[in-house]
Amino acid sequence: MASKAAGSSSSASLEQGFEEEDELLMMIQGSESGWVEARTSCDHLGSLSSDLSHIPTPDNPCNRCHHPSENWLCLSCKDVLCSRFVNKHMLQHYHQINHCVALSYSDLSVWCFACDAYLDAQVIMQLRPVYETAYILKFGEAPPFRAR
Structure with missing residues (x-):
């Protein structure tokens, strides 16, 4: 049973690692960086x-x-x-x-x-x-x- 608990713990830790990597990738690509794309046209x-x-x-x-x-x-x-x-x-x-x-x-x-x-x-x-x-x-x- 100890090996089963250790296996699920490492699986959860691996999944959390992937989620953190995805968040970091999103930040690097700008989706959460606060970067705003300026408009290239305006009707005003x-x-x-x-x-x-x-x-x-x-x-x-x-x-x-x-x-x-x-x-x-x-x-x-x-x-x-x-x-x-x-x-x-x-x-x-x-x-x-x-x-x-x-x-x-x-x-x-x-x-x-x-x-x-x-x-x-x-x-x-x-x-x-x-x-x-x-x-x-x-x-x-x-x-x-x-x-x-």
């Missing part, structure tokens, strides 16, 4: 400002609360407002005025509130000029673009 780009080559600098504080960081640039009216992790002024701006596309001055990501998704500013040609300008203002050099 018609509301973008016609002049996104002239934008406020990334060091501008929130226009409402004057918080110095975690700020976003509205790509419709060029207001600089703080993130949902500060005082939610950009989120309120979206709800009040329906300007839905914004660029984060923290990491230069672009978010569409209406799509509830990140947008790939290197692929979506309407967003590329504002991404390039923000990058130059933030880092003092042109951005490296990834190969497709």
